[in-house]
Amino acid sequence: MxxxxxxxxxxxxxxxxxxxxxxxxxxxxxxxxxxxxxxxxxxxxxxxxxxxxxxxxxxxxxxxxxxxxxxxxxxxxxxxxxxxxxxxxxxxxxxxxxxxxxxxxxxxxxxxxxxxxxxxxxxxxxxxxxxxxxxxxxxxxxxxxxxxxxxxxxxxxxxxxxxxxxxxxxxxxxxxxxxxxxxxxxxxxxxxxxxxxxxxxxxxxxxxxxxxxxxxxxxxxxxxxxxxxxxxxxxxxxxxxxxxxxxxxxxxxFCVFEYIYFARPDSIVEGMPVYAARKRIGAELALESPVEADVVVPVPDSGVPSAMGYAAQSGIPFELGIIRNHYVGRTFIEPTDSIRHLGVKLKHSANKPILEGKRVILVDDSIVRGTTSKKIVEMVRAAGAAEVHMRISSPPTTHSCFYGIDTPERSKLLAAQHNVAEMAELIGVDSLAFISIDGLYRALNHEGRNGDQPQYCDACMTGEYPIALTDLAEIQSRQLSLLAERS
Ligand code: SF4
Missing domain, CATH: 3.60.20.10 (Aminohydrolase, N-terminal nucleophile (Ntn) domain)
Structure with missing residues (x-):
C-alpha cells in the first residue's frame, strides 16, 4: 500500500x-x-x-x-x-x-x-x-x-x-x-x-x-x-x-550533529547538556544573522530549543506558530491519490492567529533536500505571514555522512547544488541564513573550528572525513538501495 x-x-x-x-x-x-x-x-x-x-x-x-x-x-x-x-x-x-x-x-x-x-x-x-x-x-x-x-x-x-x-x-x-x-x-x-x-x-x-x-x-x-x-x-x-x-x-x-539534531534534548552528551547547547546555537545564529521580524517560530520539534535561543538573543517573541501532530508516525498510509498533496500537513499545521500578518523567522535544525522546508514555508505563507525568514541551526549540509547516519547522495543535498541565495529562492523565503561552522563551534564552548584540528566530526558540512572511507562505492550503493526501499 x-x-x-x-x-x-x-x-x-x-x-x-x-x-x-x-x-x-x-x-x-x-x-x-x-x-x-x-x-x-x-x-x-x-x-x-x-x-x-x-x-x-x-x-x-x-x-x-x-x-x-x-x-x-x-x-x-x-x-x-x-x-x-x-x-x-x-x-x-x-x-x-x-x-x-x-x-x-x-x-x-x-x-x-x-x-x-x-x-x-x-x-x-x-x-x-x-x-x-x-x-x-x-x-x-x-x-x-x-x-x-x-x-x-x-x-x-x-x-x-x-x-x-x-x-x-x-x-x-x-x-x-x-x-x-x-x-x-x-x-x-x-x-x-x-x-x-x-x-x-x-x-x-x-x-x-x-x-x-x-x-x-x-x-x-x-x-x-x-x-x-x-x-x-x-x-x-x-x-x-x-x-x-x-x-x-x-x-x-565526536559527531557534532548529535548536538544539533540526533540526541534527545534532555540528554547530556560528552559532558554538555544538549538542550543548553541548542539554545546557545540559536543565540549564536541570532548574533550572526539578525533580521527584523515580529515572531520567532520553531519548526517542531527539533527546532524548538534553537528558536528559543534565537528569540532570547534577538528580543523577538518566541511563538509556536507551527503545531506538530504527535500521533502520526514516520509514515501514513495513503488511502487515495487525492490526499497525496496533504503530505506535510498531516504532521504540521499552521497556527494562523500567530502567523497572520506577521514577519516570521522560522528556525529549523537543517536543510537536507529542501522539500519539507519548501512545504512548511508555503503553509506559513498560506496562513497569512507577511514575510518568512528562515534560520538554520547547522551549517549547510553539503556532504553525505558515511558514519552511520542516513543521508541522501550528494547530488540530492540542496546545499551541495546551490548557494544560499539560490536555496532561498527555491524554498520560497524572503531570506535564508545558516549558522557558520565557526559559530557552531563557538556555541559549543570552543574558540571556533581550529583549522585542520577540528574538535568534532563535521564532515557533512565541511567534506573533511576523519575516518578512511575504504569502501566508499559500496557504502554509497547500499545507502541508495535503502533510500529506494523507503521511498
Ligand atoms: S558526517 Fe560526521 S558530523 Fe555529520 S552526521 Fe556524520 S558523523 Fe555526524
Missing amino acids: PKIHFDDDKMHEECGVFGVWNCADASAVVALGLHALQHRGQEATGIVSFDGNRFHSHRGLGLVGENFSDARVIARLPGTRSIGHNRYATTGETVLRNVQPLYADFEFGGFAVAHNGNLTNANTLHKALVRRGCLFQSTTDSEVFIHLIAISLYSTVLDRLIDALKQVVGAYSLIALSDQALMGVRDPLGVRPLILGRITSADGSPAWVLSSETCALDIVGAEFVRDVDPGEIVVIDDRGVHSIKPFGREKPR
Whole structure:
C-alpha cells in the first residue's frame, strides 16, 4: 500500500543501544531503556538476555512498544544480563535477519552484539571473510564482528573482540554480551556516543548500564557514571567494571550533529547538556544573522530549543506558530491519490492567529533536500505571514555522512547544488541564513573550528572525513538501495 513518508527531508538518527548487567528483570529494564532511545531508530528492535545457562532472544520489526509491551515476551527473556538495540538501518535491508542484537554460538559459548554506526571497510572485510568460508546470515555490516571473532586465533572472548576491533575501520559504538561479561566499545575517534550508568539495588549491590544516551537512565532509575572514552572497551563482569584501551591515542571527533539534531534534548552528551547547547546555537545564529521580524517560530520539534535561543538573543517573541501532530508516525498510509498533496500537513499545521500578518523567522535544525522546508514555508505563507525568514541551526549540509547516519547522495543535498541565495529562492523565503561552522563551534564552548584540528566530526558540512572511507562505492550503493526501499 502506498505510504506518505514524512521525514524524508532529515538526516536520520542511526541506532540506539542499551544493556544491563546484574539487574533483576534485566530484559524489562532494557525494554524501558530502548523505549527512551526510540528516537534513534524506529524500524526494528531486539533484546538478547542471558540467564546464567542459556541465551534468549526476541527481535522484531517496528517500535519497542509494539514488540516488548507484552509481559509474555519479556518473560521469555529471563536473566539478570541483557542487551538491546533500536535500528534505523544505515546498511542492509529492513528485514528480520538484519535486526540486532546479532547472536552466535562460538566454541567459547554464546555471544551477542548490538552495534550503532557504520564500518567503512565492511565490504573489504566481508569479501575476505567469505573467501575464508564464512557464511553470512545477514546483510548488515555488524555481522563482520561475529565472523572476525569466530576466526580469531586468540583464546579469550575479550582478546578475540580486540582482535576484531583492530581490523575494522569506522564510526561505531557497540555493546556485546557473553556468558562472562557485558562489554561496551567506542571507536577510536569516539564519533558515536556511549555512556556508563549504575543502578543501586535495595541491597546496595550495583547493576551496570551501557546506553547510547543519558536520557535512557532516568526511566530505569540509573545514575550517570561517565562517558565511555573514545577507543575504550569497558568490560563489566562479576568483579566490577574494567577499562581497556587497546588502540593508540587519537584526537576525538565526536559527531557534532548529535548536538544539533540526533540526541534527545534532555540528554547530556560528552559532558554538555544538549538542550543548553541548542539554545546557545540559536543565540549564536541570532548574533550572526539578525533580521527584523515580529515572531520567532520553531519548526517542531527539533527546532524548538534553537528558536528559543534565537528569540532570547534577538528580543523577538518566541511563538509556536507551527503545531506538530504527535500521533502520526514516520509514515501514513495513503488511502487515495487525492490526499497525496496533504503530505506535510498531516504532521504540521499552521497556527494562523500567530502567523497572520506577521514577519516570521522560522528556525529549523537543517536543510537536507529542501522539500519539507519548501512545504512548511508555503503553509506559513498560506496562513497569512507577511514575510518568512528562515534560520538554520547547522551549517549547510553539503556532504553525505558515511558514519552511520542516513543521508541522501550528494547530488540530492540542496546545499551541495546551490548557494544560499539560490536555496532561498527555491524554498520560497524572503531570506535564508545558516549558522557558520565557526559559530557552531563557538556555541559549543570552543574558540571556533581550529583549522585542520577540528574538535568534532563535521564532515557533512565541511567534506573533511576523519575516518578512511575504504569502501566508499559500496557504502554509497547500499545507502541508495535503502533510500529506494523507503521511498
Ligand atoms: S558526517 Fe555529520 S552526521 Fe556524520 S558523523 Fe560526521 S558530523 Fe555526524
